[in-house]
Amino acid sequence: MDYEIREEGKYRFLQTGSNDQETLLLLHGLFGALSNFKGIVQHFSKNYNVVVPMLPIFEMPIREVSVTGLVEHVHEFVEEKGFENLNVLGNSLGGHMALLYVLDYPEKVKSVILTGSSGLFESAFGSSFPKRGNYEFIKTRTQQTFFHPETATKELVDEVYDIVNDRNKAIRVVATAKSAVRHNLGDKLHQIQVPTLLIWGREDTITPAFVGEKFNELIENSKLVFVEQCGHAPMMEYPEIFNQHLEAFLTDLRGD
Numbered sequence: 001m002d003y004e005i006r007e008e009g010k011y012r013f014l015q016t017g018s019n020d021q022e023t024l025l026l027l028h029g030l031f032g033a034l035s036n037f038k039g040i041v042q043h044f045s046k047n048y049n050v051v052v053p054m055l056p057i058f059e060m061p062i063r064e065v066s067v068t069g070l071v072e073h074v075h076e077f078v079e080e081k082g083f084e085n086l087n088v089l090g091n092s093l094g095g096h097m098a099l100l101y102v103l104d105y106p107e108k109v110k111s112v113i114l115t116g117s118s119g120l121f122e123s124a125f126g127s128s129f130p131k132r133g134n135y136e137f138i139k140t141r142t143q144q145t146f147f148h149p150e151t152a153t154k155e156l157v158d159e160v161y162d163i164v165n166d167r168n169k170a171i172r173v174v175a176t177a178k179s180a181v182r183h184n185l186g187d188k189l190h191q192i193q194v195p196t197l198l199i200w201g202r203e204d205t206i207t208p209a210f211v212g213e214k215f216n217e218l219i220e221n222s223k224l225v226f227v228e229q230c231g232h233a234p235m236m237e238y239p240e241i242f243n244q245h246l247e248a249f250l251t252d253l254r255g256d
Contacts, residue, residue: 017049029092039239
């Protein structure tokens, strides 16, 4: 994926187009990386301004590490860049952030797309995380994110392993995860009015299928689609199927 990561002030981000185009804002998860969104960026950059802010999970002062702190970073970034009428897509923690963002700044958002989102229930590394220095443990846990273990490439496993074995990064992962659990959104989701698409892996073990169903129940203007034989990151395991669902949703919104 030959896209340049730009740096402007305190912001690092990918942007494929200009503000003249409709913007698709992608928010990655706690262990997410730009590679997670490769299929989306390649497919949608032809017709959309695809923007991926690099979330400062590992750069924020430890006292400021929280899901709300990351949402505020995204808000400041959006304001700085002058983006409007956003289609906000989030995976895992990124979905949680998308929900908090639309709740705080509904005037900025045209639609929300969630896949494997936290915010209601999530089961991550559990009480045994972090287990530093054990590569096979991290490899197994990373593979369990997916229905097809081979989706967890060596590059991805190495990225997670490096995070877990960096004490400062590991502390921030735990702090952010705990913050997400504290910010349960079950009593607020009814406030979301924008069209919402839920794309869920049927075999997701981190935010199981019933979580997607609960989001669908609580967000009035929402549509839920399941991807069969798929885990926590449908856009990685089945990029073509994911893009088909997303394309149909966005096209319908545009009235094309």
